[in-house]
Amino acid sequence: MEDFLSYSDSVTQEFQGADACIWSLGVVPSAVNSESKKISIDYTMAGIDALLANREPGKKFRFVYLSGGGAQRDQTAPLWVMQDFRRIRVRLPTSPDWMGIPLDDSFTQGQVENELIGYAEKHPNTFETCILKLGLVLKKETNLRDMFLGLAPSVRVDVVGRAAIRAAVDGIKEQTLTNSAIKEFGA
Template identity: 40%
Template sequence: MKVVLMGATGFVGREVLDQCLKNSSISAVVAVSRSDLQIVDPKLKVSIVDDKDFLKYPDSLLEDIKDADACLWCLGRNPSSEINEARKVCLDYTVTGLQAMTPTTTKDKDWRFRFIYLSGGAAERDQSKVLWFAQEYRHMRGQVENTILSHAKDNQNTLEVVIMRPGFVLAKQTSVRDTVRGLAPSVRVDILARAMIALVFDASGRQVVENNEIRELGA
């Protein structure tokens, strides 16, 4: 199986990449990145891109991701980011990427390209709902979910979208900070990565996977 990984230099993306490279059922990984990852592995192809390439995929990038079976999308911005930058990365980059990767034909009658999108438990899909914290950011993340699910519905013969909605993402080694965060809905980064990869192979019709199910899948 060939997978595309977006956001390989981030906290979650680094763990996903490590587990993909160790997974014997994954034969090739294309990591799309603005910089070299300094990792040598026979399964890994690093496709170096500029910021503009996330909004208009050049032929070289399309060639690298051609014939992929799935994409693990870990690219995003956190709530502390400036909202216009967050919108560009979380919404514009994601929608452009999904559109570029959506196949026009299937490999066989049971095959669909699987797009595993890392969202967050606080994302709000109801754009009219009043929120008491981070409203603009949470509505924007919900807008991403609405948009990619709508795109999947329009391309249901060739595409499946699965949205991951973890709570706080904790490090593998517990710190004092993570102990406090762990009192709220949370998941360790290695468990989240395992759950994302598990869904590449078998989504079983899931479209949205919340924190508790992520922990079960990755356990």
Template identity: 45%
Template sequence: MKVILTGSTGFVGREVLEQCLKNPSVTTIVALSRRDIACPDPKLKVVILDNFLEYPDSIVREFDGAEACIWCLGKARVPDNDAARKICLEYTMAAAKKMSDVGATASSGQRQKFRFVYLSGGAAERDQTKPLWFMQDYRRIRGEVENQLLAHAEASGDAFEVCIMRPGLVLAKERNLVDMVKGLGPSVRVDKLAGAMIAKALDGGGSQIVENGEIES
């Protein structure tokens, strides 16, 4: 399978990339990135994208034959709500709409459903009117991304499938003292989260929203 990946230089995305490179079911990885990625593996195609709101034809051509995207682009710490909205919501939806238009073509000539696996978070709040005690604006923005992705998938019919991963705290693969404290709450190790996201990209189906307990199980 040909997979598109974003956020491949980040904590989770880097682990997803490493596992994709080792997975024989993933034949090609198209990594959308603002900078080059030093990796000689022939499975990896790095595509430099300066603006994640615009996809010129030269970029779209790289999507040809792709069947899934694993979206790990996003930041927990951003300077203001406008920046958070741009990175989390506008970037994600611009890509989702473009990728659902492109889709993939099977050998039979029939269009296949494109899978979009989105890394959200357990604190995201889809109810935009619910009172929140901490990180109110950011949590609502992440919840709005989920709402718009699900609405886009429903409107796209058989062309687009979305899966939203909602981990708690994401811990390093190696155990350490800091993670022992973080692990007291809902959490998952980064390698397990990456593996779950790749499995969703490869096989699809199941729940549209995958909570931390299901990822951890």
């Protein structure tokens, strides 16, 4: 695929019969740029539209979204570290110039986690979202670097994989799992 905003009929036909999706497409703090909104928000919502395009009526679809543990839904909460990045996954700041990127009105509308939750609320019989808020994702094998990084909220990649697959197959009781809950859920 060349464009994650536009899915051909042949691609949406390939999705027919799918009951779930694990979505991990996004940006990392070091890669935030003018394309971040498009990648994090627009691609996600266009992907949902494509996944549901040929869906059988009345059949529920489960969307598992891998988010960051630091993503903040409450836009009034004071954030001391990476404030702008932590808000992109939910709602961008209202300043007219964000990290040197001029913002237009479409850039400040409701964003990824809030949009997913809103979409699920509007389509309770056909769409369910499971948001996994990950800490640092570490390799499966232990090494000195990961031992140091493991001092921060973190989870091993194999645990993330098991948790995401389990959420896709079985769903989760709460709409959102925190990093510590992911460790238990994916154990």
